[in-house]
Amino acid sequence: MATDADHGGQMPPEPSTERRPARAVNTAVQVRDALRDAILKGEYLPGERLVEAQVCERMETSRFTVRAALADLAGEGLVEVRRNRGAHVRKVSMAEAVEITEVRMMVEGLIAARAAELVDPDRATELDEIGVLMRRAVEAGEHRRYSDLNQRLHALVQEIAGHATADRIVETLRGQIVRHQYMLSLVPGRPETSLPQHERIIAAIRDRDPKAAEAAMREHISSVVEALRAIDYPGS
């Protein structure tokens, strides 16, 4: 629980990269969440140094609190702290992004299978509805809407599966690669590729077929891995 990550998932973080003062943030968890949001939104770039004093000023809080927040985020894999060298926004390489997505593939496979076992008629209907909306969004070329539906689909599947541990892991992993996922969403023709995959996932869960659901989910994320590998820009 906690970390209900409704942070900017797969879609662009709007170029509003101006650093607003972010007023009146006090407690440790608030600072942590605010800082996470800031990183996820791209207000701090990967590799950028997070000087404690600066973050203090921005969050209007003390170094102690900032430090605690930084430690937390390090645990989530969002920042990297090296002794006496301060905290940096973790720069996940393409290779790491692939690894992370591979692990996610396995865990989301478990979630999909579990969802297929536990789904009830109401939820099944809900899934089908999302499927219909997704197809419409793709046909209309509404990428933003499709991306939102994508998140809704995964969230619903998680909810049906009710596997808290798997959810936690997936959420943590997802946070680490938002940037790469964003790059992915720019690849042309991506929705057309993923739509049928999503539809297969939905169908398998609706039909209460755990093996098929897992296979479909894995196939889906496997294609994400492929796409990631295909981008394969250098450095970083």
Next chain:
Amino acid sequence: MATDADHGGQMPPEPSTERRPARAVNTAVQVRDALRDAILKGEYLPGERLVEAQVCERMETSRFTVRAALADLAGEGLVEVRRNRGAHVRKVSMAEAVEITEVRMMVEGLIAARAAELVDPDRATELDEIGVLMRRAVEAGEHRRYSDLNQRLHALVQEIAGHATADRIVETLRGQIVRHQYMLSLVPGRPETSLPQHERIIAAIRDRDPKAAEAAMREHISSVVEALRAIDYPGS
């Protein structure tokens, strides 16, 4: 209170469970590691409160450092800190232990498959050797030795797979359920059940058959889940 919890890792850690002063531990990471060891060894019981001042005294360090260590361990899921209520050793219920093991099953499946793809003749030989030693240990009834070999096997498979992300996840998850795993090792007839499973895993990796390796690993950990469910003691 509660000084003797003489179970640790996978096997009993010798009954020397007196809380030694743990001399000269200073830096933050040292304190963190020492505290983690203490928890994993069962020197602190699940649910037990970790009063900062007491830990300070034991580790011979300041509250600041202890606090940082506790935050880290909270990130690993070993302790739970509630605001204004202090830190407790996290008490993972049987249901949670099952969930955690399920996720581990998926990720270790990935590791096994990857190992089967990447194994080289030298490592294959090493795997076979461990397999032979395991069989001998079971036949001789040397449970402790078998347990050690079990860890060595998993470690070697991880090394072959070279999947840092998966390793990290598995390690974190493993840490959260050491206690339950220890309970498991007490179940009579467990080695006899798991030996053939381990042998199948080894064979599949040696034969460079990723699918079989994943299936074998999943079957293995799936049987662990079953055993866990079978224990199913109340409470906690």
Next chain:
DNA sequence: TGCTGAGCAATTGTTGACAATAATGGGAAA
């Protein structure tokens, strides 16, 4: 006897200052 609530002790949350360490820049020698 059981319950309520105020006061108290114990424990955690927070702050600011100080020490230790790494990054920076300038000056001297080759």
Next chain:
DNA sequence: TTTCCCATTATTGTCAACAATTGCTCAGCA
């Protein structure tokens, strides 16, 4: 002009003290 070394500076690591919160004890009352 380039390179190396040392002093300076910026930044993090650590600490001890103070403030705030929690849970508990025990007196008083129904």
